Amino acid sequence: MDRDTALAGAAVGVTVLTLIAVVIVPGVLADPTEDGPVSPGPTDISETSISYDESAVRGETVTLGVETRVRHSGNPTPNVTLLVRAVDAESGLVKTTQTVEVGTLRDDGETAVPTNVTVERAGGYHIETVLFQDNRRVDRAAKTVRGLEALTPTYARTPVVFSDRAALPPLSVSVSDTASNRTTLDLAASLTNTGDAPSGDLAVTFVLRQADSNVVAARTTSSVGEIRPGRTATTTATATVPSGYNYYLDAVLTRDGVVVDTARTAANLDPTRRISVNETEQAVEFRVEDFEMDDTENAGGQQTEAPEGTATSQPGFGVAVAVVALLAAALLVRRQHR
Known part of the structure; x- marks a missing residue:
């Protein structure tokens, strides 16, 4: 038997053994990476929204509902964790x-991931969400909430407020009787039910303070009957x-002993001097806004200020010195030609 015949026989034998192995052991020729480890698919935070339930607003705290939408594609991504934290804005x-x-x-x-965060009902917070995969940070997002003190606690919530109309002021004062250096005043408070249900369990406390000394001269409380929706x-x-x-007249509206609204006006009984109520109030409202990143976190760390030595601010001696230098050079050339 020559060498070529032996090699051909060996090749045929190897082929036959391979075919037998394929039949007996399925998958022996499969891609070795088919059952091996695969890379997890990409995932990131697509959106973060913040809300609150009125029933979760208490006297000192409020519970915010943070919903984070996590985006995913490709291969399965295991061990995904979301960290939500509230950072004091101040x-x-x-x-x-x-x-x-x-x-x-x-x-x-996208997958919605809800989280509840309880914070103090005052000031503002940066609500940050950090996405981890296998304890490795893969994405981060943030929003800012402000004006939490404007949220009314559940126990103090009522649709009844002091009316605020030019023709119907919240408080009015009139003189009923004057005798023996004492003046009897008739006090009235106008209240409007802005809700959808009748009100109840309300009272108004009137407090009269002497304008110069701030001494309480009189205090009285009046119960408020039921006010139908939309009525005054x-x-x-x-x-x-x-x-x-x-006198300054302060009126305090309470519900079951809880202060829900206040109003103030002036009562002038001194004929030689008058006072008025001048108060500047700044409305506070609850709002959610995008988190403003620090300058050190700008993309690429780009500078916004113009570098020194630009065309508008060039260091050196200026145009006047250049003209003097040209004149000196011309005089020197002229002297050399003589």
Whole structure:
């Protein structure tokens, strides 16, 4: 048997053995990477929204609902974790932190991850969400909430407020009687029910303070009857104070002992001097806004200020010195030609 015949026989034998192995052991020729480890698909934070439930607004705290939408595509991504923290907008201190185990993301698309964060009902906070995969940070997003003190606690919520109309002021004062240096005043407060249900369990406390000394001269409380939705009602009371003085009249609307609204006006009983109520109030409202990143976190760390030595601010001696130099050079050339 020559060498070529032996090689051909060996090749045929190897082929036969391979075919037998394929039949007996399926998958022996499969791609070795088919059952091996695969890279997890990309995932990031697509959107963050913040809301609150009125029932979650308490006297000192409020619970914010933070919904983070996590986007995923490609291969399954295991061990996904979301960290949500509230950072005080003024001090920069972390006030609270919540961690949510998202698990494994398999489907393409977005997954909503809800989280509740309880903070003090005052000031503002940066609500930061950080996405981790296998304890590795992969994305971050943030929003800012401000004006939390404007949220009304559940116990103080009522649709009844002091009316604020030019023709129907919230408070009015008139003189009922004057005798023995004492003046009796008729006090009235106008209240409007802005809600959808009748009101109840309300009272108005009238407090008269002498304008110069701030001494309380009289205090009286009047119960408020039921006010139907959209209606305005007036509650009245009387108070007697020393004559010849000016007074501030404060009215406090309470529900079951809880202050829900206030109003103020002036009562001028001094004929030689008058006072008025001049108060500047700044409305505070709850709002959610995008988080403003620090300058050190700008993309690429680009500078916004123009570098020194630009065309508009060139260091050196200026145009005048250049003209002097040209004149000196011309005189030197002229002297050399002589």
